[in-house]
Amino acid sequence: MKSLLIYVGIMLMSFYQAQNLPLNTGFSTIPAGAHLKDTNSELSPYIGNYVANFNGNEITLFITKLEDKLEQTGQKNYYMDALIVKYTIKNSSGSLLQDTQNNNLSTSALYSIDIDSIENTINFVYTGTNCNVGFGGIKLKKISSTQISWEYRPNDVTTTADKCPPNLDTTIYLPIIKDLIFTKQ
Template sequence: MKQLKILLTVSLLINLISCKAQTLPINTALTEIPAGAHLKDTNNELSPFVGTYKADFNGNEIILYITKQENKLEESSHKNYYMDALIVKYIVKNSIGTVLQDTKNNNSYNIEFYSIDIPAPNMVGFLYSGTNCSVGWGEINLKKISSTQISWEYRPDDITTTAAKCPPTLDTTIYLPETKDLIFTKQ
């Protein structure tokens, strides 16, 4: 009898250890995601966006470095879950080559820029946390228009209200292009 209890206990522990979190498609609605779930890029919709892209806008050169991260922890006040996501780092330079903002090589910026949904075929929606004091936070959409080009749309939230709450010593300039239909070319 004692050996049976030990065997059942060991079997139960093995089952618990081998259980995996529920895997769901990447575009599952937030209300449908159980805590601990994994939103998986099962249809490989994110990979075509991975790479280095460049565009010029109003005299500035913008370089996007897009990578794919599997199992990114998404923490919210309601639940935590994991998701496959595109992570964007960037460098913005002015016309004479001076770096205005660099999130690729400079970790002092606390800027988040990662994918949160797929609103349409060949399109990925991103959350952008903004610069200092969250100035410019909002949504950025990238649309794949060819194997070497993506179209950019950035819609920042209310900039003036957010900037007014920021200490005057901090740079609240939004260096990313606030525009629609800007074409980035893969390098």
């Protein structure tokens, strides 16, 4: 009986370890309930606070790492280590235009979804502002130990009356540009 318990314990441990996969695992091969882990520390160099100026606005990115973020799709659920980006945007007079520092992931999400080893970038999904205006993709590329390059491609930059109530701010404050350089603070 004791040897059976040891065997079952070993099998359970090996099953759990088999569910830990590298971040760049292809979506079609990820089993439900798996954990995509940052085994090569590919996310760590991006962690920190970064600042850039664009069109008179100061954008500050606060990038942190979240381990085992639940990723839910229509086909399967799994966990992954991800970078979470919160940000503030101030105009030239210092007035705060947008601040997501206290938002939870369900209200305003900007988080990494995969690593593109060919382009050497980390790809993010952005859920957009109110009514998901600005929903789209963002790419960050590490330029040096203190700089990252930013590219934002929104899927939707407009809103209609039937999509969003008129009293909500649907302005996209994030810079819609390629190759904007952010410097680590």
